[in-house]
Amino acid sequence: xxxxxxxxxxxxxxxxxxxxxxxxxxxxxxxxxxxxxxxxxxxxxxxxxxxxxxxxxxxxxxxxxxxxxxxxxxxxxxxxxxxxxxxxxxxxxxxxxxxxxxxxxxxxxxxxxxxxxxxxxxxxxxxxxxxxxxxxxxxxxxxxxxxxxxxxxxxx
Amino acid sequence: xxxxxxxxxxxxxxxxxxxxxxxxxxxxxxxxxxxxxxxxxxxxxxxxxxxxxxxxxxxxxxxxxxxxxxxxxxxxxxxxxxxxxxxxxxxxxxxxxxxxxxxxxxxxxxxxxxxxxxxxxxxxxxxxxxxxxxxxxxxxxxxxxxxxxxxxxxxxxxxxxxxxxxxxxxxxxxxxxxxxxxxxxxxxxxxxxxxxxxxxxxxxxxxxxxxxxxxxxxxxxxxxxxxxxxxxxxxxxxxxxxxxxxxxxxxxxxxxxxxxxxxxxxxxxxxxxxxxxxxxxxxxxxxxxxx
Ligand SMILES: Cc1cc2nc3c(=O)[nH]c(=O)nc-3n(C[C@H](O)[C@H](O)[C@H](O)COP(=O)(O)OP(=O)(O)OC[C@H]3O[C@@H](n4cnc5c(N)ncnc54)[C@H](O)[C@@H]3O)c2cc1C
Ligand code: FES
Ligand code: FES
Numbered sequence: 184x185x186x187x188x189x190x191x192x193x194x195x196x197x198x199x200x201x202x203x204x205x206x207x208x209x210x211x212x213x214x215x216x217x218x219x220x221x222x223x224x225x226x227x228x229x230x231x232x233x234x235x236x237x238x239x240x241x242x243x244x245x246x247x248x249x250x251x252x253x254x255x256x257x258x259x260x261x262x263x264x265x266x267x268x269x270x271x272x273x274x275x276x277x278x279x280x281x282x283x284x285x286x287x288x289x290x291x292x293x294x295x296x297x298x299x300x301x302x303x304x305x306x307x308x309x310x311x312x313x314x315x316x317x318x319x320x321x322x323x324x325x326x327x328x329x330x331x332x333x334x335x336x337x338x339x
Numbered sequence: 340x341x342x343x344x345x346x347x348x349x350x351x352x353x354x355x356x357x358x359x360x361x362x363x364x365x366x367x368x369x370x371x372x373x374x375x376x377x378x379x380x381x382x383x384x385x386x387x388x389x390x391x392x393x394x395x396x397x398x399x400x401x402x403x404x405x406x407x408x409x410x411x412x413x414x415x416x417x418x419x420x421x422x423x424x425x426x427x428x429x430x431x432x433x434x435x436x437x438x439x440x441x442x443x444x445x446x447x448x449x450x451x452x453x454x455x456x457x458x459x460x461x462x463x464x465x466x467x468x469x470x471x472x473x474x475x476x477x478x479x480x481x482x483x484x485x486x487x488x489x490x491x492x493x494x495x496x497x498x499x500x501x502x503x504x505x506x507x508x509x510x511x512x513x514x515x516x517x518x519x520x521x522x523x524x525x526x527x528x529x530x531x532x533x534x535x536x537x538x539x540x541x542x543x544x545x546x547x548x549x550x551x552x553x554x555x556x557x558x559x560x561x562x563x564x565x566x567x568x569x570x571x572x573x574x575x576x577x578x579x580x581x582x583x584x585x586x587x588x589x590x591x592x593x594x595x596x597x598x599x600x601x602x603x604x605x606x607x608x609x610x611x612x613x614x615x616x617x618x619x620x621x622x623x624x625x626x627x628x629x630x
Contacts, residue, residue: 184342201340202340202341202342202383202384203340203374203380203384205371205375224372224375224376225372225375225376226368226371226372226434226435226437226438227523229435229437232437238413238440239436239437239440240437240440240441241368241437241438241441243371243375244366244367244368244371244372244375244438244441245367245371245441246342246364246367246370246371246374246384246386248342248344248384248386249364249367249386249388251344292436292437295436310436310522311436313435313436313521313522313523314434314435314436314437314438314522314523315435
């Protein structure tokens with residue numbers, strides 16, 4: 184089947200999509216956007232997190248056909264040209280990226296948190312990131328990164 | 340596989356009648372896992388996402404809240420926390436924010452897992468499920484009779500869930516869940532209590548403690564007889580203990596990877612005592628502040 188959707192502000196069409204295919208597969212394999220990672224395909228790790236009509240969701244659990252006519256924003260769509268989003272910047276600076284597999288999902292989820300809650304408490308950060316697994320960092324640097332990004336965004 | 344995308348509720352009912360094997364797809368948080376892992380290869384997916392009325396809720400003429408099957412947990416928490424506090428608490432424990440943005444009570448009912456978190460508060464709050472088919476019209480199914488077996492429900496092959504109905508809380512409601520960590524966890528077991536002061540009774544719901552979610556009726560009857568609604572006297576230790584015992588007796592749990600039957604029974608008793616304690620404290624405060 185054919186699926187039409189908007190990704191990072193651009194109208195896209197994917198052809199020959201299998202009816203049971205996930206949005207994640209369409210993004211990565213058909214539209215050449217490998218930012219969102221495929222790790223578990225069962226909603227457990229959060230590494231495939233993207234915005235769907237403005238809400239962060241696991242792209243692996245959205246059927247491609249459900250994205251018909253909708254707006255998707257991936258980690259690739261957060262930066263402003265060459266200028267990284269403050270969340271991305273903070274992840275790099277704080278050492279919250281090691282192997283980087285979890286990073287795109289965490290960045291999207293943290294980005295959403297800061298859009299809704301500009302000055303989150305630590306429990307709020309932990310709750311927001313509870314669906315994103317990282318096996319490298321031990322999460323402390325990720326917490327640092329979100330706190331730093333919040334401070335920077337507030338200063339802007 | 341076919342991908343059906345009805346634009347209206349009537350079209351959806353017609354499609355379900357034509358292709359009874361079509362699997363309804365709401366948030367997809369249960370269905371897509373099965374498809375990704377090749378557990379299920381249905382003849383067709385019936386995507387209900389285009390039917391926007393399923394994502395609305397309203398207060399009906401009789402004062403009850405009618406919540407569309409697709410209203411995601413995230414919105415139950417933010418929009419219905421005051422009217423349906425028990426369900427909102429349970430919704431907060433479902434999966435992660437990403438799952439709560441997509442997952443719905445309609446999907447939880449469709450999956451009918453004994454561990455589904457919405458079921459205990461639906462039972463405690465006397466929810467009624469509105470199902471409909473093209474041939475049979477609307478059927479109102481009390482939550483009590485909706486769960487028929489492990490992952491089985493009372494829906495007929497041509498029926499879809501349109502909404503559920505619940506009266507806004509008139510008393511405190513609590514949900515409690517045991518899991519191996521704080522977030523992203525399937526319940527080892529769970530318990531919900533709802534006080535209904537006007538009717539001088541309490542509702543209960545057990546999760547993950549029997550083949551289906553179920554009420555602890557003997558425990559409810561006990562509370563109806565014993566609670567001091569007018570004086571709002573503090574609960575006694577023996578009353579709490581007896582309530583816990585009766586709640587645990589309603590369970591018929593199994594040993595599995597998440598917990599033993601004995602542990603589950605014990606945990607149900609503890610959760611029953613605690614949730615009732617919290618609820619009754621709130622009730623006493625309300626009575627005191629009205630006096
Ligand atoms: C990582 C992860 C964590 C989870 N954690 C929890 C948790 O903590 N607690 C919990 O309870 N659940 C949990 N779940 C399971 C799932 O999120 C819930 O069961 C959710 O409520 C399903 O809703 P949905 O809209 O996504 O359903 P879907 O996946 O779209 O559908 C689920 C079932 O219901 C049927 N169905 C859907 N809509 C209708 C309808 N209108 N009429 C008839 N049948 C219908 C479908 O055919 C399917 O059988 C988790 C899932 C994942 C992937
Ligand atoms: S790949 Fe989607 S949550 Fe893990
Ligand atoms: S940095 Fe390796 S999984 Fe998080």
